[in-house]
Amino acid sequence: MSTARAHSNIAFIKYWGNRNENLRLPVTGSISMNLAGLDTTTTVEFDETLADDRLLLNGEEQTGAALDRVSGHLDYIRAMAGFKQRAYVESENTFPAGAGIASSASAFAALTLAACDAAGLDLDERTLSMTARLGSGSASRSVPGGFVAWWAADRHEDSYAETIAPPEHWDLVDVVAIVSTEHKAVGSTGGHRLAPTSPLQTGRIADAERRLAACRQAILERDFEAFAEVVEHDALMMHAVMMTSQPALIYWTPDTLRLIEAARAWRADGMPVCFTIDAGPNVHLMTPAAYADSVAAMAAALPGVLSVRRADPGGPAHLLVEPR
Amino acid sequence: MSTARAHSNIAFIKYWGNRNENLRLPVTGSISMNLAGLDTTTTVEFDETLADDRLLLNGEEQTGAALDRVSGHLDYIRAMAGFKQRAYVESENTFPAGAGIASSASAFAALTLAACDAAGLDLDERTLSMTARLGSGSASRSVPGGFVAWWAADRHEDSYAETIAPPEHWDLVDVVAIVSTEHKAVGSTGGHRLAPTSPLQTGRIADAERRLAACRQAILERDFEAFAEVVEHDALMMHAVMMTSQPALIYWTPDTLRLIEAARAWRADGMPVCFTIDAGPNVHLMTPAAYADSVAAMAAALPGVLSVRRADPGGPAHLLVEPR
Numbered sequence: 001m002s003t004a005r006a007h008s009n010i011a012f013i014k015y016w017g018n019r020n021e022n023l024r025l026p027v028t029g030s031i032s033m034n035l036a037g038l039d040t041t042t043t044v045e046f047d048e049t050l051a052d053d054r055l056l057l058n059g060e061e062q063t064g065a066a067l068d069r070v071s072g073h074l075d076y077i078r079a080m081a082g083f084k085q086r087a088y089v090e091s092e093n094t095f096p097a098g099a100g101i102a103s104s105a106s107a108f109a110a111l112t113l114a115a116c117d118a119a120g121l122d123l124d125e126r127t128l129s130m131t132a133r134l135g136s137g138s139a140s141r142s143v144p145g146g147f148v149a150w151w152a153a154d155r156h157e158d159s160y161a162e163t164i165a166p167p168e169h170w171d172l173v174d175v176v177a178i179v180s181t182e183h184k185a186v187g188s189t190g191g192h193r194l195a196p197t198s199p200l201q202t203g204r205i206a207d208a209e210r211r212l213a214a215c216r217q218a219i220l221e222r223d224f225e226a227f228a229e230v231v232e233h234d235a236l237m238m239h240a241v242m243m244t245s246q247p248a249l250i251y252w253t254p255d256t257l258r259l260i261e262a263a264r265a266w267r268a269d270g271m272p273v274c275f276t277i278d279a280g281p282n283v284h285l286m287t288p289a290a291y292a293d294s295v296a297a298m299a300a301a302l303p304g305v306l307s308v309r310r311a312d313p314g315g316p317a318h319l320l321v322e323p324r
Numbered sequence: 325m326s327t328a329r330a331h332s333n334i335a336f337i338k339y340w341g342n343r344n345e346n347l348r349l350p351v352t353g354s355i356s357m358n359l360a361g362l363d364t365t366t367t368v369e370f371d372e373t374l375a376d377d378r379l380l381l382n383g384e385e386q387t388g389a390a391l392d393r394v395s396g397h398l399d400y401i402r403a404m405a406g407f408k409q410r411a412y413v414e415s416e417n418t419f420p421a422g423a424g425i426a427s428s429a430s431a432f433a434a435l436t437l438a439a440c441d442a443a444g445l446d447l448d449e450r451t452l453s454m455t456a457r458l459g460s461g462s463a464s465r466s467v468p469g470g471f472v473a474w475w476a477a478d479r480h481e482d483s484y485a486e487t488i489a490p491p492e493h494w495d496l497v498d499v500v501a502i503v504s505t506e507h508k509a510v511g512s513t514g515g516h517r518l519a520p521t522s523p524l525q526t527g528r529i530a531d532a533e534r535r536l537a538a539c540r541q542a543i544l545e546r547d548f549e550a551f552a553e554v555v556e557h558d559a560l561m562m563h564a565v566m567m568t569s570q571p572a573l574i575y576w577t578p579d580t581l582r583l584i585e586a587a588r589a590w591r592a593d594g595m596p597v598c599f600t601i602d603a604g605p606n607v608h609l610m611t612p613a614a615y616a617d618s619v620a621a622m623a624a625a626l627p628g629v630l631s632v633r634r635a636d637p638g639g640p641a642h643l644l645v646e647p648r
Contacts, residue, residue: 203524236572237524252581257576
């Protein structure tokens, strides 16, 4: 029996579209920050008496697609370990479902660490990251700590994430402004498949190395103005591709656009804040820690904002030695 | 002295970006419908006693950029006619400035017809269209009547607009939902210059012939479902390029997005309606005439909609024989 904990992460340069759907090999690299306190803790126990895998998520037994996806991931880990025992998996998130925080990244990172350890596999961080990637692409980025780059590549063993700066490198805060708790109509896995139907995805891919280099440099130099520019540009690039997919994926609501306008206006007024948006309507406002309380209060005061949640840079996924 | 009247037009396949800024030669073709009742009426009189051109717009004497742009256009027409007399220009719109209706298209179409006639030039529609284009790209489309295609080309004499179907071909109505009457921060001429700074513009251009062909066929076959799909897709393509320009041009407001959501929801519910949006926040809802009253009432009931205005397909720009 092994227990692991992983943080969710927020991408600054986005992952949207795969070159290989089965292996979740992305068309471009991406860069993210782990989110401390927005965690998944997962315990895995392989048990020869079990006929099927079982999954308890936030205390509720799962069946169907959720269980199938976890089982498929465990199959890969079982194949690496060379045994076929079914597993009992218990997983809990510190953030509610539908709160605008992607759960699959932290979930598959924690599952990978716990399952590999329970299976007796002693894997390095790189192998854990590429293994987590098979369950959920962005989970590869929740394995290393702090500010993270995930490499795009044609082969499984070349596409993994690694730390580009530790959590303490830059005191950035993610102030998540939640405007909707509804489940999205088209999830990320389905969305990635639609990415190539946009006539604009090719241009987004062709320009990716420039954005990745600019974002990495802005992080390394703690240059907020340069960071803000490339992060907003990249988020708009992804949503541009989404809304020109066929069918169109429009994840924004009027409240999303109000937050985009607000972040741009606040920054024009001298406040160091920028927005980024994942495949949903909620808005992540990035700001240095000294401004986080102000940004959170200003965001909470906007119409349509249901709640705000803040997260500092988080460390790597890790095994918990103490029992829970 | 000559007087001409031209309609504004709404583009279904958009014009965004020039291959030649001076000649306003567009990077792609576009397709539009003239808007009956949203008109500019312009009188031009060349007068050898005038030291400078004069421009009266909706009763107000203009100076600066507005006058300079008109003077520059008159210079071209004077060069064609072979004389240098300055002109007195009086122009009136039937729609208020800042009401979400582009005025430069109808303005430069009417100015071109009136000035060429006053200068004694007897030009065919094609030449009038390419001449109007020099003043404002979309003005080329307000010269012919009904449903109009404007050809992209490398040479001045090959880039003009012509009718693809007369106004009576299809009883489409443009229900303009006005959410803002403010002047936009970046006008079309400046916006066209920013288009190539978006990494997505190349993909938008590469896919243009497909969209043009699909829109033309949908109009010729009066196939509303096919029309709606390509018109919305094309508008989203243009706004995708705008919002990924550097700097970003975000013309939408929360109210714009509410109308996008509404149009998509209404159509999903069986109402034949679709949206298109120019370089501004106001939303043009296209619908067959039988549904126009319903669409106008539904749009007017949405929060943030200040007013609605409807326009049927309009005829060509034309000289007025009677004095005003």
